[in-house]
Amino acid sequence: MKNKGWIILILFLVILGLSGWKLFHNATDRVNEEITNKTEASSSVLKAWEFSLPDVSGEVFSLKDFRDKVVLLTFWTSRCPYCIREIPILKKIHAKYGGKDVEVLTVIIGEGKEIVNRIKKKEEIPYLILLDEYMEVSHLYKVIGVPTDIIIDREGNIKYYNFFWPNNLEEIIEELL
Numbered sequence: 207m208k209n210k211g212w213i214i215l216i217l218f219l220v221i222l223g224l225s226g227w228k229l230f231h232n233a234t235d236r237v238n239e240e241i242t243n244k245t246e247a248s249s250s251v252l253k254a255w256e257f258s259l260p261d262v263s264g265e266v267f268s269l270k271d272f273r274d275k276v277v278l279l280t281f282w283t284s285r286c287p288y289c290i291r292e293i294p295i296l297k298k299i300h301a302k303y304g305g306k307d308v309e310v311l312t313v314i315i316g317e318g319k320e321i322v323n324r325i326k327k328k329e330e331i332p333y334l335i336l337l338d339e340y341m342e343v344s345h346l347y348k349v350i351g352v353p354t355d356i357i358i359d360r361e362g363n364i365k366y367y368n369f370f371w372p373n374n375l376e377e378i379i380e381e382l383l
Contacts, residue, residue, distance in 0.1 A: 251363040254279075254356070257343045259336035262319040262326065267336060269362075272309045276382045277358040278371075281313045281338075281349045284321050288370075289353045293329050295371055300333045303379055307360070311336060315344045315352065357382070 254277075258268040269277070278299060282289030300310045310333035314322050322335055338344050347356070357366035359382050372378060 251361075254358045254362050254364050255346045257346060259313065259338055259343055261334060261336055262322050267311075267334065269358075272311070273362065274360050275307045275309045276303075276360060276379055277356075278308065278310045278379075279313065279347075279356040279358060280311070281315055281344050281347065281354040281356075282352040283315050284317055284325050286352045290325075290329070292353055292355075292371065293331060295375070296333060297331070299375065299379070302376070303383075304333075307383060308379055310334065313338045313343055315349065316341050 254269060256269050258266050260266050278296065280289075280292065280296065282292070284290075296310050296312070299308065304310070312331075312333065312335045314335060315338050317337070318339060319337060322337060325331070326335055336343075344354075347354070351369055353369060355366070355368055355371050356364060357378060359365050365382065366372065366378065
């Protein structure tokens with residue numbers, strides 16, 4: 207009888223996991239479909255939502271501060287190993303394109319500046335990290351999983367939205383510059 211209980215629990219967890227996985231992918235598919243449909247439908251495009259957030263020093267930055275730049279916007283948490291794995295990619299992009307009208311912005315969801323300062327120092331992160339302690343901006347951008355990676359062009363249009371950076375990230379940046 208005990209084994210039957212474990213089997214039911216395992217089946218329940220598998221079904222729950224598969225359902226979550228499906229919801230996770232459906233959300234990105236919907237956003238990417240909306241981006242594609244709006245881009246293809248004449249001049250109608252999906253604009254990036256405006257926001258303002260503080261960095262670890264308390265200075266407030268707005269998305270509009272980076273108008274006329276290509277913005278790589280990523281949402282993540284310190285507890286996400288996939289997010290931490292993105293740091294070298296973003297450091298490379300920052301080093302190569304930082305002076306060429308490309309801005310890398312990381313939005314940390316639901317964490318305080320003490321944790322973020324430790325990561326920033328440990329990983330030697332040179333790009334801007336913003337704090338979304340109350341998860342307002344992550345809700346605005348419909349973030350349901352981390353990392354969520356977004357590319358915004360110089361006009362403020364969302365060109366890419368997914369849970370990982372594309373393999374041709376540098377090529378996309380070059381096209382948008």
